[in-house]
Amino acid sequence: MPDHIYKKLEIVGSSPNGLEEAVKNALARAKKTVRNMRWFEVTETRGWIEEGEVRDWQVTLKVGFTLEE
Amino acid sequence: MPDHIYKKLEIVGSSPNGLEEAVKNALARAKKTVRNMRWFEVTETRGWIEEGEVRDWQVTLKVGFTLEE
Amino acid sequence: MPDHIYKKLEIVGSSPNGLEEAVKNALARAKKTVRNMRWFEVTETRGWIEEGEVRDWQVTLKVGFTLEE
Amino acid sequence: MPDHIYKKLEIVGSSPNGLEEAVKNALARAKKTVRNMRWFEVTETRGWIEEGEVRDWQVTLKVGFTLEE
Amino acid sequence: MPDHIYKKLEIVGSSPNGLEEAVKNALARAKKTVRNMRWFEVTETRGWIEEGEVRDWQVTLKVGFTLEE
Amino acid sequence: MPDHIYKKLEIVGSSPNGLEEAVKNALARAKKTVRNMRWFEVTETRGWIEEGEVRDWQVTLKVGFTLEE
Amino acid sequence: MPDHIYKKLEIVGSSPNGLEEAVKNALARAKKTVRNMRWFEVTETRGWIEEGEVRDWQVTLKVGFTLEE
Amino acid sequence: MPDHIYKKLEIVGSSPNGLEEAVKNALARAKKTVRNMRWFEVTETRGWIEEGEVRDWQVTLKVGFTLEE
Amino acid sequence: MPDHIYKKLEIVGSSPNGLEEAVKNALARAKKTVRNMRWFEVTETRGWIEEGEVRDWQVTLKVGFTLEE
Amino acid sequence: MPDHIYKKLEIVGSSPNGLEEAVKNALARAKKTVRNMRWFEVTETRGWIEEGEVRDWQVTLKVGFTLEE
Amino acid sequence: MPDHIYKKLEIVGSSPNGLEEAVKNALARAKKTVRNMRWFEVTETRGWIEEGEVRDWQVTLKVGFTLEE
Amino acid sequence: MPDHIYKKLEIVGSSPNGLEEAVKNALARAKKTVRNMRWFEVTETRGWIEEGEVRDWQVTLKVGFTLEE
Numbered sequence: 001m002p003d004h005i006y007k008k009l010e011i012v013g014s015s016p017n018g019l020e021e022a023v024k025n026a027l028a029r030a031k032k033t034v035r036n037m038r039w040f041e042v043t044e045t046r047g048w049i050e051e052g053e054v055r056d057w058q059v060t061l062k063v064g065f066t067l068e069e
Numbered sequence: 070m071p072d073h074i075y076k077k078l079e080i081v082g083s084s085p086n087g088l089e090e091a092v093k094n095a096l097a098r099a100k101k102t103v104r105n106m107r108w109f110e111v112t113e114t115r116g117w118i119e120e121g122e123v124r125d126w127q128v129t130l131k132v133g134f135t136l137e138e
Numbered sequence: 139m140p141d142h143i144y145k146k147l148e149i150v151g152s153s154p155n156g157l158e159e160a161v162k163n164a165l166a167r168a169k170k171t172v173r174n175m176r177w178f179e180v181t182e183t184r185g186w187i188e189e190g191e192v193r194d195w196q197v198t199l200k201v202g203f204t205l206e207e
Numbered sequence: 208m209p210d211h212i213y214k215k216l217e218i219v220g221s222s223p224n225g226l227e228e229a230v231k232n233a234l235a236r237a238k239k240t241v242r243n244m245r246w247f248e249v250t251e252t253r254g255w256i257e258e259g260e261v262r263d264w265q266v267t268l269k270v271g272f273t274l275e276e
Numbered sequence: 277m278p279d280h281i282y283k284k285l286e287i288v289g290s291s292p293n294g295l296e297e298a299v300k301n302a303l304a305r306a307k308k309t310v311r312n313m314r315w316f317e318v319t320e321t322r323g324w325i326e327e328g329e330v331r332d333w334q335v336t337l338k339v340g341f342t343l344e345e
Numbered sequence: 346m347p348d349h350i351y352k353k354l355e356i357v358g359s360s361p362n363g364l365e366e367a368v369k370n371a372l373a374r375a376k377k378t379v380r381n382m383r384w385f386e387v388t389e390t391r392g393w394i395e396e397g398e399v400r401d402w403q404v405t406l407k408v409g410f411t412l413e414e
Numbered sequence: 415m416p417d418h419i420y421k422k423l424e425i426v427g428s429s430p431n432g433l434e435e436a437v438k439n440a441l442a443r444a445k446k447t448v449r450n451m452r453w454f455e456v457t458e459t460r461g462w463i464e465e466g467e468v469r470d471w472q473v474t475l476k477v478g479f480t481l482e483e
Numbered sequence: 484m485p486d487h488i489y490k491k492l493e494i495v496g497s498s499p500n501g502l503e504e505a506v507k508n509a510l511a512r513a514k515k516t517v518r519n520m521r522w523f524e525v526t527e528t529r530g531w532i533e534e535g536e537v538r539d540w541q542v543t544l545k546v547g548f549t550l551e552e
Numbered sequence: 553m554p555d556h557i558y559k560k561l562e563i564v565g566s567s568p569n570g571l572e573e574a575v576k577n578a579l580a581r582a583k584k585t586v587r588n589m590r591w592f593e594v595t596e597t598r599g600w601i602e603e604g605e606v607r608d609w610q611v612t613l614k615v616g617f618t619l620e621e
Numbered sequence: 622m623p624d625h626i627y628k629k630l631e632i633v634g635s636s637p638n639g640l641e642e643a644v645k646n647a648l649a650r651a652k653k654t655v656r657n658m659r660w661f662e663v664t665e666t667r668g669w670i671e672e673g674e675v676r677d678w679q680v681t682l683k684v685g686f687t688l689e690e
Numbered sequence: 691m692p693d694h695i696y697k698k699l700e701i702v703g704s705s706p707n708g709l710e711e712a713v714k715n716a717l718a719r720a721k722k723t724v725r726n727m728r729w730f731e732v733t734e735t736r737g738w739i740e741e742g743e744v745r746d747w748q749v750t751l752k753v754g755f756t757l758e759e
Numbered sequence: 760m761p762d763h764i765y766k767k768l769e770i771v772g773s774s775p776n777g778l779e780e781a782v783k784n785a786l787a788r789a790k791k792t793v794r795n796m797r798w799f800e801v802t803e804t805r806g807w808i809e810e811g812e813v814r815d816w817q818v819t820l821k822v823g824f825t826l827e828e
Contacts, residue, residue, distance in 0.1 A: 005581040006564040008612070012696040012754065018158040020087045023116070024123065029695040029757055031121030040123075042114040045180040047161070049201070052169030054162065054178075060698070063118070064564065067581055074305040075288040077336070081213040081271065089156045092185070093192065098212040098274055100190030109192075111183040129215070132187070133288060136305055143788040144771040146819070150489040150547065167488040167550055198491070202771065205788055219282040219340065225365045227570040230599075230606065236281040236343055238604030247606075249597040252387040254368075256408070259376030261369065261385075267284070270601070294503040296432040299461070299468065307466030316468075318459040321525040323506070325546070328514030330507065330523075339463070350443040351426040353474070357627040357685060363572040374626040374688055390594040392575070394615070397583030399575065399592075405629070409426060412443055419650040420633040422681070434501040437530075437537065445535030454537075456528040477532070478633065481650055495765040495823065512764040512826055543767070557719040558702040560750070616702065619719055639779040641708045644737075645744065652742030661744075663735040666801040668782070670822070673790030675782065675799075684739070710777045713806075713813065721811030730813075732804040753808070 006064045009034065010043070014058045019045060022059040036066040075107065075133045083127045088114060091128040105135040144176065144202045152196045157183060160197040174204040213245065213271045221263045226252060229266040243273040282314065282340045290332045295321060298335040312342040351383065351409045359403045364390060367404040381411040420452065420478045428470045433459060436473040450480040489521065489547045497539045502528060505542040519549040558616045561586065562595070566608045571597060574611040588618040627659065627685045635679045640666060643680040657687040696728065696754045704746045709735060712749040726756040765797065765823045773817045778804060781818040795825040 013026025044060035082095025113129035151164025182198035220233025251267035289302025320336035358371025389405035427440025458474035496509025565578025596612035634647025665681035703716025772785025803819035
């Protein structure tokens with residue numbers, strides 16, 4: 001019976017345009033090597049500042065994906 | 070003398086378009102049954118992934134509202 | 139030898155338009171008196187509600203900046 | 208469009224027989240007044256001791272359920 | 277056999293006179309609609325300042341009460 | 346008037362058979378030297394693995410007991 | 415050379431009259447068997463409710479005391 | 484448009500007489516150099532013990548104040 | 553000299569039958585690709601509800617295993 | 622069958638020379654009255670400052686030791 | 691445009707000689723299979739005790755490294 | 760009567776040589792502008808990696824100092 005087992009990765013995405021795009025970029029990269037991603041959890045939101053302005057948002061997320069049998 | 074008393078609800082809003090809209094959707098629904106909402110606190114940010122992309126943002130928030138006398 | 143030392147400030151930015159703009163507003167104000175800001179960490183996300191809608195996002199952030207020798 | 212909104216309750220179930228049954232008891236009681244329960248999160252596990260033995264397990268859980276439109 | 281089930285509410289009491297009275301005010305209000313309150317847990321202590329002095333203490337508490345069969 | 350005072354111990358019980366039995370074992374041992382135990386709080390759940398299977402569950406618990414006058 | 419070593423106890427004091435007196439009661443009891451207490455840290459504030467009013471405040475504190483050589 | 488920006492200070496007040504007075508003392512001192520204080524958040528409650536009795540309560544609080552334009 | 557180095561994985565096991573079996577299932581799956589697993593730490597316990605009953609327990613655990621030289 | 626039971630103590634070691642020596646000092650003192658110490662966990666690292674320099678490191682650790690049958 | 695994406699590993703290094711060397715050992719081992727490591731975060735500091743003395747420091751760290759395009 | 764009031768700063772010291780020296784460097788810099796520093800609390804330990812080795816330890820600490828009357 002299919003009791004699913006998942007694994008969680010921790011990745012950090014970045015973007016100059018904001019939190020949502022940083023997450024999007026992280027997933028776009030993870031997708032290249034990870035199949036069956038199911039959910040993410042944001043665990044940290046930070047950013048780099050340059051000349052008093054946000055140069056890059058940095059969002060840490062845990063990504064859960066199904067482990068195939 | 071009016072020492073206000075508040076109650077806090079915990080609700081989860083979702084939206085394919087991002088964090089702000091997930092909060093907005095949660096409040097729009099809560100407004101139907103709760104009066105006098107005053108503030109919210111984001112306690113968790115997660116989301117569901119489909120085909121390697123964010124299908125839905127899910128934001129958990131506590132909402133404080135005034136209890137009427 | 140340049141072992142950098144940083145100081146962290148804790149500030150709260152607000153904006154009716156969302157989380158990113160609240161951070162931007164906080165940094166714009168901090169920039170007037172603080173030089174060499176390097177990074178920020180979001181530590182709290184809240185907001186004020188009026189008539190059942192978000193009137194203001196409030197984002198608390200720690201800002202790290204280099205202390206000059 | 209069906210962007211689901213959920214509400215979370217916090218309840219405490221108890222049982223002399225262990226953690227799983229305490230959760231089961233809590234849900235059995237909640238089911239009487241709450242429809243559409245979707246998930247639970249265990250937030251605290253405690254118990255009462257009598258004569259040096261566990262008299263009752265007490266499990267605190269948050270229960271998420273769908274708010275109907 | 278009476279394995280008790282409890283529910284927890286989260287409320288915020290306020291008072292210009294201090295922490296204990298803020299809790300007392302919160303319970304006095306809750307008592308109007310909630311029966312069988314058993315315990316409380318203080319989860320946050322804050323306050324509003326006016327002219328450099330405490331205008332109001334604000335205490336957030338979780339209140340546990342027995343759910344009747 | 347009997348305002349009770351309690352002390353808390355932190356102990357770790359273990360068992361190959363699961364969480365409940367690990368707690369039971371911990372209390373059975375504590376009972377030899379501690380009287381008037383009233384409650385426990387689970388603070389950590391871990392275990393040792395051998396050959397890819399759980400060899401031992403390890404549960405850390407705080408135990409509250411009444412201090413006699 | 416006097417590099418002090420301390421031990422920490424965790425105790426729970428209670429009082430119908432408030433937080434400060436609960437701490438005072440806890441220390442008065444601890445003093446009977448512990449010498450050289452130096453500081454305390456409040457780690458939890460709870461209470462029991464009866465008839466909708468606080469029957470007892472319960473304050474958990476860690477107490478640090480010097481271990482004699 | 485007046486999107487307020489706040490700064491948070493972390494201060495520690497002390498008093499032999501209890502938690503509320505420790506907070507009051509901290510604010511009285513802060514008021515000498517900080518204008519426009521709006522709120523405080525208690526983050527830690529400790530104290531020093533002498534001869535088995537509380538010599539001083541020590542309350543750590545974060546104080547939020549408006550940054551003027 | 554054998555100063556061991558370990559790596560930690562984060563996995564999620566599920567089972568309709570309870571917490572212990574969810575952990576067991578997670579380890580059974582992990583064993584297929586990971587050698588030398590030594591210990592686990594439970595970091596989250598949740599579950600899915602269907603028709604008011606627990607359909608699946610979901611336990612998140614970190615698993616430590618020895619990295620071979 | 623030897624399902625081990627452990628107890629945890631919380632002690633604070635100090636040293637002018639650093640974190641490792643503060644831990645060493647704490648264990649050297651604990652060893653006088655506690656047998657069968659197995660592991661420690663650092664839970665807090667602080668220190669006292671004098672004339673702008675570290676006078677003493679203070680490390681809080683929990684120490685686990687086997688309870689004999 | 692190079693919006694960097696990072697992945698985080700969680701590893702545990704050990705050493706009889708102290709915290710810094712435990713970190714060094716962990717990185718030396720990780721370097722064999724991971725390229726482009728950028729930063730680490732210490733998340734836990736523990737150790738094993740033998741005959742009342744530290745036999746091994748154990749430091750858990752998260753290591754961030756750049757994911758290549 | 761001298762009920763002391765303290766303020767806390769948050770600073771980050773760095774050093775290629777380890778945790779203790781990073782703290783020392785932070786205090787040496789803070790001393791230039793802050794008088795009457797009394798204690799510090801380590802709140803975060805991180806570092807930068809270069810070529811698989813620690814290039815810099817980064818220690819975040821809160822520093823408490825007496826506010827003069």
